[in-house]
Amino acid sequence: MGPLRVPVADDEEKIRQVIGIYLTNDGYQVGEAADGEEADTHINRLRDKLRAAGAENFIKTVWGVGYKFEVKS
Numbered sequence: 001m002g003p004l005r006v007p008v009a010d011d012e013e014k015i016r017q018v019i020g021i022y023l024t025n026d027g028y029q030v031g032e033a034a035d036g037e038e039a040d041t042h043i044n045r046l047r048d049k050l051r052a053a054g055a056e057n058f059i060k061t062v063w064g065v066g067y068k069f070e071v072k073s
Contacts, residue, residue, distance in 0.1 A: 004028050004029070006023050006028045006029070006030055007031045007033060007039065009034075009035075013034070
């Protein structure tokens with residue numbers, strides 16, 4: 001298994017860059033989203049992969065806030 005991929009979503013490019021640098025330095029791969037629509041695209045791709053693995057309940061949509069990732073046993 002390779003490095004974990006972490007989504008970073010913010011409309012401020014500089015903020016995404018700084019967070020991305022820290023995460024990359026800690027060994028993560030970073031996916032950036034500049035707006036909600038782009039973040040939704042990334043999350044939907046992730047949901048499709050989780051669904052294929054039988055684990056689609058890991059991501060909950062919190063309307064008006066964003067997404068919540070949880071591990072359920």
